[in-house]
Amino acid sequence: MSAPEDFSRRIEEAIKSPKNLGELEGADAVGTVGNADCGDMLRMWIKFKQENGKRVIDRATFQTFGCETAIAVASVATELIAGKTAEEALAMGGSELSAPLGPLPPVKIHCAQLVEGALRSALSPENIPPSNQALAPTLLQQFQEQSPKKIILEPSK
Numbered sequence: 001m002s003a004p005e006d007f008s009r010r011i012e013e014a015i016k017s018p019k020n021l022g023e024l025e026g027a028d029a030v031g032t033v034g035n036a037d038c039g040d041m042l043r044m045w046i047k048f049k050q051e052n053g054k055r056v057i058d059r060a061t062f063q064t065f066g067c068e069t070a071i072a073v074a075s076v077a078t079e080l081i082a083g084k085t086a087e088e089a090l091a092m093g094g095s096e097l098s099a100p101l102g103p104l105p106p107v108k109i110h111c112a113q114l115v116e117g118a119l120r121s122a123l124s125p126e127n128i129p130p131s132n133q134a135l136a137p138t139l140l141q142q143f144q145e146q147s148p149k150k151i152i153l154e155p156s157k
Helices: 003-016 068-081 086-090 106-123 139-145
Strands: 029-034 041-051 054-065
Touching (some): 003 068, 029 106, 041 068, 041 106, 054 068, 054 086, 054 106, 068 106, 086 106
Antiparallel strands (some): 029 041, 041 054
């Protein structure tokens, strides 16, 4: 099997049943990023727990408006960061977060960078609320809150 076929098979397997898809109620942290070049947007929720005297990631979930590769990378990344401290998760780059899928084609590297950006956004101190209140709205709510822009077309003369 060639490298592109192997990559396609891994992506297909990852998106058939993505792990940790959806909003995480009671999350301790939320991060959102978007990529203006491709139009992808990703939000990640993170819940922590105490384990052996350390605060570690108990669970992470995501929502995305993105391509299949973005979904696959987010799915495997949420599995990889479980059990890690925030510092350990922040030390992971896009290539590590997407490693279970194999090397990404150059045109898809931005998908791993999108997931890395959402993770960094979620784990930045300003995005971790002191309590489970005032979490960011879901992606759908955020789009619904934006008022549509009116475009007025005037007939050509």
